[in-house]
Amino acid sequence: MLSSMAQSVREIDSSIATFNLVTIPDHIRDSPSAYLHRSAAWLVGGFAGVALILGAVGLYGVIAYSVSQRTREIGIRMALGADQAAVRKMILREAGGLTAAGIAIGVVISFASGTLLRGLLFGVKPWDPGILGLVSIVLTGTAVLACWVPAIRATRVDPAIAMRCE
16 A cells, blocks of 8 residues: 555656655554553553452452351351241342442443543543443352352351351
């Protein structure tokens, strides 16, 4: 393509020197300003990824701690004849409601902040459904795992030991 551009220039005026031809899109793409914008975007994306990981770890810790604190309650339910599956469903249902509410609030806040930041963004949608969906899936999966593991552990404990533990 560049050689054809040089040929075209030579056809118009053969006295014009043609070397180091660069198209305007290539020149813009390789400019220092574009490099800074790309670097900043990668940096912000990296921070967003770290924030997602920290959020997932924090969510796991809080929910797992909350469920482990209910070991005595779970022991009493098991001693009174509750089925292990029913107790696990109860814990998952309660945590699922809290998770759904948290994700819904987070999406609303994301839309609000996207509206405020729209002027600072170029070439990017403030509300990317793929990213919002991915974050929702990661946090929901983390919440389910954070409930499931301690609930299984708590329902396998002997009810007499669970009631003594405090």
